[in-house]
Amino acid sequence: MVNDAGRNPPQPEPFSADLLRGHTDTIVLGVLKDAESYGFEIYKTIRDATGGAYEIKEATLYATYRRLVKDGLVEASWGDETQGARRKYYRITDAGRAVYLQNVRDWTATAHIINKLLNVKGGMP
Amino acid sequence: MSGAENPSIHRRLDEAFGGVTMTPEAQDLKEEIRGNLAARVNELAAGGLDGPAAVSQAIDELGDIRELVGEVAGPGRAAGARAANAALDARLLHRVRPKPAYVVGVVIASIAIAAGLLFMVLGATGVLPLPIGPIIGFAGVASTGAAWIVGGTLAHETTSNYPVSKDRAGGYFFATLLGVYGLAVGGLVALGALPVWVVVFAALGVVAAIVLFAFLGATQTNRKKAWAREAAREYQGQDRFSQDPVAAARFGIYSAVIWIVAFGLFTGLGFMVGFGISWLALLAGLAVHMIVLARMLFPSDVPGVSTPGTGLQEE
Numbered sequence: 377m378v379n380d381a382g383r384n385p386p387q388p389e390p391f392s393a394d395l396l397r398g399h400t401d402t403i404v405l406g407v408l409k410d411a412e413s414y415g416f417e418i419y420k421t422i423r424d425a426t427g428g429a430y431e432i433k434e435a436t437l438y439a440t441y442r443r444l445v446k447d448g449l450v451e452a453s454w455g456d457e458t459q460g461a462r463r464k465y466y467r468i469t470d471a472g473r474a475v476y477l478q479n480v481r482d483w484t485a486t487a488h489i490i491n492k493l494l495n496v497k498g499g500m501p
Numbered sequence: 502m503s504g505a506e507n508p509s510i511h512r513r514l515d516e517a518f519g520g521v522t523m524t525p526e527a528q529d530l531k532e533e534i535r536g537n538l539a540a541r542v543n544e545l546a547a548g549g550l551d552g553p554a555a556v557s558q559a560i561d562e563l564g565d566i567r568e569l570v571g572e573v574a575g576p577g578r579a580a581g582a583r584a585a586n587a588a589l590d591a592r593l594l595h596r597v598r599p600k601p602a603y604v605v606g607v608v609i610a611s612i613a614i615a616a617g618l619l620f621m622v623l624g625a626t627g628v629l630p631l632p633i634g635p636i637i638g639f640a641g642v643a644s645t646g647a648a649w650i651v652g653g654t655l656a657h658e659t660t661s662n663y664p665v666s667k668d669r670a671g672g673y674f675f676a677t678l679l680g681v682y683g684l685a686v687g688g689l690v691a692l693g694a695l696p697v698w699v700v701v702f703a704a705l706g707v708v709a710a711i712v713l714f715a716f717l718g719a720t721q722t723n724r725k726k727a728w729a730r731e732a733a734r735e736y737q738g739q740d741r742f743s744q745d746p747v748a749a750a751r752f753g754i755y756s757a758v759i760w761i762v763a764f765g766l767f768t769g770l771g772f773m774v775g776f777g778i779s780w781l782a783l784l785a786g787l788a789v790h791m792i793v794l795a796r797m798l799f800p801s802d803v804p805g806v807s808t809p810g811t812g813l814q815e816e
Contacts, residue, residue: 438566
């Protein structure tokens with residue numbers, strides 16, 4: 377993930393978009409962990425989960441899919457739509473599940489440490 | 502307006518991929534983006550946004566795909582390393598998963614074949630005291646299972662093959678059913694469970710199956726996907742039949758002659774000497790068939806200077 381905070385004007389969102397972007401792979405794995413899905417549906421799930429406040433650009437997501445497929449964390453297969461454009465479905469693999477769980481554990485531990493260091497209690501300083 | 506039919510999606514995509522060497526990977530990405538854009542345009546249209554405006558917004562939301570497109574473009578990557586894994590890459594790019602219903606169906610059909618054959622043989626040899634009706638029924642169950650696997654597999658899209666039409670798949674189903682049922686009834690005659698004259702029906706079924714298979718085979722058009730044909734072309738060189746269609750045609754005629762003679766001998770010997778011995782004719786037919794196949798595929802002389810009749814010269 378390229379850190380482009382220096383080039384962009386400060387974002388009005390009440391969260392750090394850069395921090396989110398750094399976890400795009402894990403976020404996509406999280407979307408796929410319950411059911412297989414295709415590009416636009418994954419994008420929509422992420423957009424709706426943040427209440428529409430933040431959306432990961434689809435171009436970024438395509439790069440993520442390619443990386444995840446290359447690493448064997450998800451598998452791609454073409455769907456059997458009979459009409460309209462064909463969809464490419466992604467499905468999480470066992471390796472992907474393991475990486476997802478590891479990343480979630482890492483994140484939880486890290487968040488715990490940072491909260492401690494910043495003297496955060498119950499979400500408030 | 503439906504997103505899939507919206508012509509401006511295709512135009513805008515062509516613009517975005519303009520000047521890009523269309524590697525299989527680039528083509529794959531383009532198709533994927535096309536599908537997702539169509540889904541987004543449909544969503545926007547449902548929200549009341551007009552066709553072209555919806556397309557423009559969907560494209561804008563896509564973000565900057567130039568870097569991504571550059572990544573999948575042809576030149577700039579080590580060609581040698583790519584070629585080694587090209588076939589595998591293509592297989593992953595075009596992957597189509599088998600439908601769970603089909604897999605379950607194949608398993609059930611396999612169980613039906615195994616159980617049908619088992620009870621048929623146990624009944625016919627007298628191990629189980631079954632009347633002849635149910636024994637023939639079990640043969641039918643086994644052959645229906647085999648036919649279902651053949652028909653279902655052909656009607657099913659795979660990673661490398663398009664499905665055949667429902668009608669043709671039905672034809673293959675029927676041909677397999679007739680052939681296997683015929684063989685099974687022939688087996689029952691050989692085991693002594695059925696009177697000898699029933700072998701006429703068995704032979705009729707097998708001959709009808711051969712005729713039907715010949716018809717289906719002769720009218721079969723290509724069902725391999727383009728990428729699979731390309732991969733096959735790269736590996737071509739050892740396979741004589743794809744290099745030399747004349748050899749393949751000759752082999753087909755030899756096969757027909759061998760099996761017609763074998764079935765003739767089988768039936769003739771069966772009536773004159775007994776069906777306990779006549780099956781040797783089929784065994785001999787199979788042996789000759791395999792020898793001819795080996796000689797046709799791997800001629801002893803240099804390919805290209807082979808003379809007509811290579812396969813049978815030394816028989």
